Amino acid sequence: MCGIALTVSGIRINISSLPFDSTSLNRQSENLLISLDDLKEALRRRGPDSLGVKKVTLQHNEKQISSFIEHDETLLCSANEDSNGELHFIGATLQLRGTVPLVQPLVDASRNILVYNGEIFGGLQLASDCNDAEFLMQTLGNCCSCGSCLTGNCVKCGKGSITDVLSTIKGPWAIIYWQDSSRTLWFGRDAFGRRSLLVHWPTEDDSTFLLSSVSPVAPDQQATENEAHNGIENRSYWEELPCGVYSMHVDASNSNGFLVGEVQIHEYTNSTLKELIKWERISVVPSSENLQTFCPKFSRGQQDVHSASLETVPCEAGSTQNSIPMRAHMLLNVLKESVIRRTSLYTIYQAVISGIKQEKFVPVAILFSGGLDSMILAALLDQCLDPTYEIDLLTVSFDGELAPDRKSAKTGLKELKRVAPSRRWRLVEIDADLSDLVSETSHVMSLINPANTYMDLNIGIALWLASCGDGWVSADDNDDTHARIKYKSNARILLVGSGADEQCAGYGRHRTSFRRGSWLGLDEEMKLDMQRIWKRNLGRDDRCIADNGKEISILG
Numbered sequence: 001m002c003g004i005a006l007t008v009s010g011i012r013i014n015i016s017s018l019p020f021d022s023t024s025l026n027r028q029s030e031n032l033l034i035s036l037d038d039l040k041e042a043l044r045r046r047g048p049d050s051l052g053v054k055k056v057t058l059q060h061n062e063k064q065i066s067s068f069i070e071h072d073e074t075l076l077c078s079a080n081e082d083s084n085g086e087l088h089f090i091g092a093t094l095q096l097r098g099t100v101p102l103v104q105p106l107v108d109a110s111r112n113i114l115v116y117n118g119e120i121f122g123g124l125q126l127a128s129d130c131n132d133a134e135f136l137m138q139t140l141g142n143c144c145s146c147g148s149c150l151t152g153n154c155v156k157c158g159k160g161s162i163t164d165v166l167s168t169i170k171g172p173w174a175i176i177y178w179q180d181s182s183r184t185l186w187f188g189r190d191a192f193g194r195r196s197l198l199v200h201w202p203t204e205d206d207s208t209f210l211l212s213s214v215s216p217v218a219p220d221q222q223a224t225e226n227e228a229h230n231g232i233e234n235r236s237y238w239e240e241l242p243c244g245v246y247s248m249h250v251d252a253s254n255s256n257g258f259l260v261g262e263v264q265i266h267e268y269t270n271s272t273l274k275e276l277i278k279w280e281r282i283s284v285v286p287s288s289e290n291l292q293t294f295c296p297k298f299s300r301g302q303q304d305v306h307s308a309s310l311e312t313v314p315c316e317a318g319s320t321q322n323s324i325p326m327r328a329h330m331l332l333n334v335l336k337e338s339v340i341r342r343t344s345l346y347t348i349y350q351a352v353i354s355g356i357k358q359e360k361f362v363p364v365a366i367l368f369s370g371g372l373d374s375m376i377l378a379a380l381l382d383q384c385l386d387p388t389y390e391i392d393l394l395t396v397s398f399d400g401e402l403a404p405d406r407k408s409a410k411t412g413l414k415e416l417k418r419v420a421p422s423r424r425w426r427l428v429e430i431d432a433d434l435s436d437l438v439s440e441t442s443h444v445m446s447l448i449n450p451a452n453t454y455m456d457l458n459i460g461i462a463l464w465l466a467s468c469g470d471g472w473v474s475a476d477d478n479d480d481t482h483a484r485i486k487y488k489s490n491a492r493i494l495l496v497g498s499g500a501d502e503q504c505a506g507y508g509r510h511r512t513s514f515r516r517g518s519w520l521g522l523d524e525e526m527k528l529d530m531q532r533i534w535k536r537n538l539g540r541d542d543r544c545i546a547d548n549g550k551e552i553s554i555l556g
């Protein structure tokens with residue numbers, strides 16, 4: 001995953017037109033001094049392949065604004081209202097696509113600047129060897145910049161809008177983009193918040209405006225060992241940016257010589273996406289026909305690893321229903337398509353590029369508990385991934401062999417070996433003892449920020465350790481009772497089951513809502529889950545996993 005950030009100073013920012021109370025959380029926050037170096041340090045871990053900074057200076061005279069772009073490595077972040085406006089863009093890249101090394105921020109001939117953390121799996125058509133960030137740069141560069149038509153095609157030039165382009169992307173994304181000719185900053189994240197983007201909105205007493213994939217640990221913010229053990233302090237400097245497409249046009253015409261930026265939020269323009277977010281389902285109460293019992297049994301069929309179709313599977317003797325119902329079948333196909341997109345577009349599969357022999361190269365790993373979500377992911381991945389690649393199954397335990405997840409992971413491994421005997425599966429056992437993880441705990445506390453509950457911390461530590469991939473594997477593949485040897489998974493792509501419980505009603509409280517309010521009650525609870533998943537889960541998960549230079553891939 002990549003890490004992106006922006007710092008703005010010298011511009012009076014007006015956020016009064018935003019539909020949410022964006023300042024209440026920050027009002028009592030400390031006036032932190034966050035330096036470019038702090039941001040770079042935090043982002044570098046997410047994007048190990050390259051790191052860059054670009055600075056845009058805005059000067060105004062006679063109501064005209066001129067812009068200058070330069071490299072900049074100096075510290076910043078105490079806004080000085082008398083000076084010119086300054087915007088610093090930082091981009092750290094984990095590159096999975098394209099054949100030429102990519103260094104962010106990208107700057108085009110029109111002096112637009114892009115930092116992008118995302119994946120284009122569909123919606124926009126790009127060639128398979130093309131880097132998606134570069135493609136997006138070109139596409140955004142062709143958008144209208146008249147400044148008055150913020151959505152739809154421009155009546156004057158006929159060009160599309162930036163909001164339309166971003167609404168069309170199928171895949172996770174977070175973006176910061178400077179459109180130079182219109183002096184407009186664009187930023188935002190996808191409709192489910194699958195990529196983290198934190199914001200510090202300016203307040204009356206702190207004019208700093210910051211965006212960042214992750215919050216840096218400022219020196220005065222470092223948790224002491226005591227804090228790590230005894231509690232999680234309440235940090236409110238950062239908040240999760242609510243999902244959406246935002247623009248900030250910088251102007252100097254009516255402002256007594258000050259540069260002024262007005263932040264606006266724009267609705268996604270893709271109607272399917274809008275329906276998805278609203279969670280208005282065509283059928284909430286299943287028909288009795290849909291509720292009939294059935295026997296879903298997975299068939300691997302032939303080893304046709306790149307075919308997206310699954311077979312209809314006859315039931316065991318004695319059942320009256322003979323096949324997986326059509327909807328379940330459709331769901332499996334969609335999931336499989338999703339795995340194919342997440343495993344076929346990356347150039348890193350061409351092991352030759354990385355100089356590693358194919359049989360030693362493990363490009364994808366799964367965060368694995370042996371539970372339903374991770375088993376389905378593993379079975380689907382086996383169907384989509386070239387059979388020569390090994391697959392790492394990363395399992396974390398805080399209670400050695402006794403933890404239920406470790407036991408189910410081992411059972412799951414046996415099952416996978418049975419259904420996919422020709423694949424080499426490697427169970428990576430990551431054993432940890434929370435009392436030994438003092439500095440790691442402190443680090444993860446900063447990663448989960450602004451999430452701050454013990455549950456967030458526990459999940460965050462498990463995800464962070466899993467994505468480190470540092471554990472033990474069985475010395476002998478055919479005998480899992482024997483000696484273990486040290487192993488570190490270097491897979492850059494991690495498939496994760498995040499979001500499955502929200503979308504498939506996997507939590508205990510879903511059962512409670514069903515008991516209390518039947519199908520409508522359950523639907524309400526799931527809607528709530530999906531509409532807050534950006535705030536509660538996905539940003540946090542992104543930050544903990546990406547910190548180890550890995551790409552989190554959830555099948556949403």
Ligand SMILES: NC(=O)C[C@H](N)C(=O)O
Nearest residue numbers: 095096097116117118133
């Ligand atoms: N900018 C990025 O997010 C990286 C790009 N999607 C890649 O895979 O190379």
